[in-house]
Amino acid sequence: MKTKHKAEVIPKNETAFIRVEHEKKTIIYYLRRDWQLYFLLSIPVLFAFVFKYLPLSGLFIAFQNYNILKGFWASEWVGFDVFRDLFARPDFGRAVRNTLLLNISDLILSFTIPIMLALFINEIKGTVFKRVNQTLLYLPHFLSWVIIGALAYQLLGLGSGMMNNFIEQLGGSRIPFLQEDLHWLFSYLVIGVWQGMGWGTIIYLAAMSSVNPELYEAATVDGAGRWRKMWHVTLPCIRPTIVILLILSLGHVMGGSFERVFALQNMATTEFTTTIPILVYRWGIENGDYSRATALGLFQAVIGLILVLIADRIAKKLGEDGLL
Amino acid sequence: MKASDSSISVKRPVRIDIWDVGIRLILLVASLSCLLPFVHVVAKSLSDDAYVIANKVFLLPRGFTLHAYTQILSDQSILQSLYVSVFITVLFTALGMIITICAAYPLSRKQLRGRTVITVLFMITLYFTGGIIPDYLLINNLGMLDTIWSLVLPGAFSAFNLLILRSSITSTIPVSLEESARMDGAGHFRILWSIVLPLSKPILATLSLFYAVGRWNAYQDALFYIKYETALRPLQLKLYYLVVQASESFQLEMTFVQTSSPEVLKAATVVFATLPIICVYPFIQKYFVRGVMIGSVKE
Numbered sequence: 001m002k003t004k005h006k007a008e009v010i011p012k013n014e015t016a017f018i019r020v021e022h023e024k025k026t027i028i029y030y031l032r033r034d035w036q037l038y039f040l041l042s043i044p045v046l047f048a049f050v051f052k053y054l055p056l057s058g059l060f061i062a063f064q065n066y067n068i069l070k071g072f073w074a075s076e077w078v079g080f081d082v083f084r085d086l087f088a089r090p091d092f093g094r095a096v097r098n099t100l101l102l103n104i105s106d107l108i109l110s111f112t113i114p115i116m117l118a119l120f121i122n123e124i125k126g127t128v129f130k131r132v133n134q135t136l137l138y139l140p141h142f143l144s145w146v147i148i149g150a151l152a153y154q155l156l157g158l159g160s161g162m163m164n165n166f167i168e169q170l171g172g173s174r175i176p177f178l179q180e181d182l183h184w185l186f187s188y189l190v191i192g193v194w195q196g197m198g199w200g201t202i203i204y205l206a207a208m209s210s211v212n213p214e215l216y217e218a219a220t221v222d223g224a225g226r227w228r229k230m231w232h233v234t235l236p237c238i239r240p241t242i243v244i245l246l247i248l249s250l251g252h253v254m255g256g257s258f259e260r261v262f263a264l265q266n267m268a269t270t271e272f273t274t275t276i277p278i279l280v281y282r283w284g285i286e287n288g289d290y291s292r293a294t295a296l297g298l299f300q301a302v303i304g305l306i307l308v309l310i311a312d313r314i315a316k317k318l319g320e321d322g323l324l
Numbered sequence: 325m326k327a328s329d330s331s332i333s334v335k336r337p338v339r340i341d342i343w344d345v346g347i348r349l350i351l352l353v354a355s356l357s358c359l360l361p362f363v364h365v366v367a368k369s370l371s372d373d374a375y376v377i378a379n380k381v382f383l384l385p386r387g388f389t390l391h392a393y394t395q396i397l398s399d400q401s402i403l404q405s406l407y408v409s410v411f412i413t414v415l416f417t418a419l420g421m422i423i424t425i426c427a428a429y430p431l432s433r434k435q436l437r438g439r440t441v442i443t444v445l446f447m448i449t450l451y452f453t454g455g456i457i458p459d460y461l462l463i464n465n466l467g468m469l470d471t472i473w474s475l476v477l478p479g480a481f482s483a484f485n486l487l488i489l490r491s492s493i494t495s496t497i498p499v500s501l502e503e504s505a506r507m508d509g510a511g512h513f514r515i516l517w518s519i520v521l522p523l524s525k526p527i528l529a530t531l532s533l534f535y536a537v538g539r540w541n542a543y544q545d546a547l548f549y550i551k552y553e554t555a556l557r558p559l560q561l562k563l564y565y566l567v568v569q570a571s572e573s574f575q576l577e578m579t580f581v582q583t584s585s586p587e588v589l590k591a592a593t594v595v596f597a598t599l600p601i602i603c604v605y606p607f608i609q610k611y612f613v614r615g616v617m618i619g620s621v622k623e
Contacts, residue, residue, distance in 0.1 A: 030437040036512035037430035041442065044427035047481040051462070052449040058458025068464075117354065120347045129348065136355035138609060142601050144541035146560045150567040150594045151361045154368065160587055162364050165379040194357060202616050226343055258456075259544050263568055277456065284457040285548055297455035305452055 062295035068288065082295045092296065095279045098272050099300075102188065102261070103253045109193050111246060114200025119230055121201060122208045137198025149263030152178065152191055178264070181271040188264055188272075207241040208234055247315045251308035254300055276300045362598070369393070369592035373585040392592035402593070404555055405562035412475050412558060413539045419480045420535040421528065428489035429516050443490075446483045456548070463549055472556060474549035479539070485531050488618055492527045493520060530615040533608050540601070563597045566590070 031038060062082055064075045086092055117137070124130045140148065155162050156177035164174040177187045211234060219229050235242075258277035265273035276296060284293025363383050368376055372387025380386060396402055427446065431439050454462070459478065468474040497520055505515050521528070543560035550556050557565075567590045 027437070034430075034433070034436055034512075037433055037436050040426040040512075040516075041430040044423045044446070044481060044486065045442065047423055047477075048446060048449060048483075051459075051478045051481055052453060055454025055458035055462045056452075058454050058461050061458075061461070068461075117351075120351055123344070123347050124351065129351075133351050133355045135606070135609060136358045138613075139358050139602075139605065142537060142541075142605055142608075142612075143598065144543065144560045146543050146564045146568060147594060147598050147601075150563060150590070150597075151365060153568065154365050154591060154594065155361055160376075160379055162382060166382065168379070197354070198358065199616075202613055206617060259542070262544075262547075263564065280456045281548070285460060290457055290461065294455070294457040297457055301452060301455055308451055 059294060059298050061291050062298050064291055066291040066294075068290065082291045083299075086292055086295050086299070091274065091279060095274050095276045095296070099254065099256055099275045102185075102272065102275060103256050105185075105189055106192050107249055107253065109189055110196050110200065111249065113193050113197050115204055115242065117197055118201040118204035118208065119234060121205060122234065123226065123230075134198065134201075137201070139198070140195040141199035143195075145257070145259040145263040148191060148195060148260075152187070152264060156187055176268075178266060179268040181269050184264075184269040185272045188261075191264065192260070203241060203245065204238055207238040211237040243318060244315055247311045247318075251304070251311035254304040254307055362595075362602075365591045365594050365598075369588060369595045371588065373588055376587050376591075377585055392588045393596070395589065396592050396596055401554070402559075402562060402566075402596070405557050405559045408472075408556055409540060409559040412472060413536050415472075416476045416480060416539040417532050417535040419476060420482065420485070421532055423481050424486045424489050424531060425516070425521070425528075427486040428493055429512075429520060431486070431490050432493040433512075443487075446486065449481075450483045460548055469549055470551060470553040470556065475539075475545055475558065479542075479545070482535070484619070485534060488615070489524070489527060489531060492524060492618065496527075497523050526611075526614070527618065530611040530618070533611050534615060537601070537608070537612075559597055563593060567593055 058072075061072065061075070063077060063079060064072075065078050065082075066072070066075045121130060121134065124133075143151075153161070156164070158164060158174055158176050158179050161177070163177065168174060175183065177183050215233050215237070216229055219233050224232065254276075256275055256277060258281065261273055261275050261278055262281075265278070277300075280293045280297050280300075283289045283296065360383065364381075367383055367385045368381050369392055370385035370388055370390065371381045372389050375381050375386035430436055431443055433439070453459075463469055463474050463478065468477070501519060502515055505519055510518070541560060543558065543564055546558050546561040547564070550558075550561065
């Protein structure tokens with residue numbers, strides 16, 4: 001019953017004695033009034049603190065010669081020595097190159113193909129055909145990278161993959177889709193497109209459905225065919241969506257999925273599979289070289305953050321909402 | 325030519341139909357490419373060893389047998405990893421939803437002091453995190469390596485999900501409804517439980533599915549944190565060791581006289597691991613599509 005009284009009384013006070021109340025309202029006042037809210041909030045705040053903010057202090061070991069037995073406080077501080085050593089390593093240059101190579105080519109493919117697919121789906125009028133298609137196209141998005149990796153080896157494997165069996169039956173010779181560097185790169189990109197192409201159409205299809213139908217009617221009256229309507233009506237209308245999604249994905253060029261590369265890599269291909277997250281795993285968790293691995297992770301996080309901030313700036317300059 | 329006769333009377337429909345057929349054909353090829361890999365793996369898993377070894381199985385099973393499946397179901401470690409996956413998925417989803425609700429409801433109250441600061445602190449976690457090694461060292465320091473908790477607790481807080489729920493609460497629940505509840509003497513717990521949660525059911529379903537499918541499919545954290553306790557490996561990690569890396573062999577009971585070839589067993593394992601997702605997929609798809617839409621429309 002107390003809460004009821006407060007809720008009714010407080011607004012009156014606020015309007016009547018604004019100046020006096022402003023001086024009196026301390027943190028304790030708000031804590032007492034909204035203690036239920038602060039109580040609820042304490043749970044997520046605790047989790048965010050322990051699992052998101054506490055690890056940030058672990059980043060300091062990038063400036064230490066960290067020894068897991070000695071612990072954080074007893075380990076020796078070495079300044080930027082770890083970074084100097086890191087930047088001089090050939091593995092580092094290769095990891096940066098691969099991360100950029102995989103992500104940029106992935107961006108180009110995974111960006112254009114969903115737009116084309118959405119344009120095509122948008123043209124289909126029959127609902128059953130459309131719905132069955134969409135259901136099938138969305139499916140790969142729901143599979144884990146392990147399953148996709150396993151499927152990839154079942155289909156594209158050199159010795160017993162279905163594609164190679166098929167090629168051989170047609171009289172061709174077997175292709176090392178996943179067992180040779182350049183072929184692997186190609187397969188990696190195709191598999192990425194396969195996994196994401198259907199899912200990527202959702203936002204574009206939503207944008208297309210809000211295009212004013214009168215524009216299409218006017219275009220038809222002017223004698224525009226299917227392709228001209230796509231090019232001159234649909235695409236310009238969804239341009240804001242395309243621009244914002246492109247900018248947002250530019251911010252992730254330095255990121256990249258660990259699970260995807262890890263599930264598709266194998267012993268035969270090492271040239272393009274060493275990306276930054278893979279190298280962090282190999283150095284840190286497999287070899288226990290925590291300082292160097294943390295330094296590499298920090299390098300990636302900082303560059304990634306800068307890219308996201310730049311992307312946000314560009315988006316805001318173009319009059320979009322941005323992401324921050 | 326009969327076709328040309330008809331094209332004189334109805335010129336335009338014929339021309340358009342060609343493109344229509346073309347587009348349908350392209351879409352058909354694309355969606356078949358999503359379906360056929362599964363058809364092949366299912367066919368392989370149901371085939372007799374000899375045909376598989378001879379590379380003669382394509383889209384239909386040859387020499388139908390369920391032998392591989394009986395072997396998988398008798399492999400204790402695979403069933404164990406299935407239990408682990410189910411257990412952590414349920415626990416993770418429940419905990420994740422509790423945290424999300426506990427964060428989203430207070431942050432949707434305009435009168436809450438400090439809500440901007442807390443929202444910003446939550447949003448920062450979306451863009452800057454410690455990374456693989458600091459997370460690993462934290463789990464190590466907390467003594468959670470090789471325990472179930474390393475797979476449940478760290479990911480349960482998701483700033484993305486709570487921001488979605490917060491904007492959904494602010495946009496769908498009218499303020500007047502709450503004010504009248506407060507007039508009747510309801511406190512925040514009561515308002516949350518009796519008004520906000522029932523009215524947010526669709527978005528709660530969507531977010532639980534985000535949590536559940538995300539947890540079910542992830543294997544990175546298990547790969548990092550579950551090293552020695554092989555009994556705690558979730559299904560995806562087990563599948564990784566069995567099929568992708570092929571470093572682990574199937575623990576088959578030796579009472580079987582004849583064991584299937586590894587290729588057939590691998591195919592059956594893939595089907596076994598994919599089946600749960602395929603079964604729920606038709607029902608959860610629409611919630612996911614809705615979630616994508618809400619996530620893309622930030623307030």
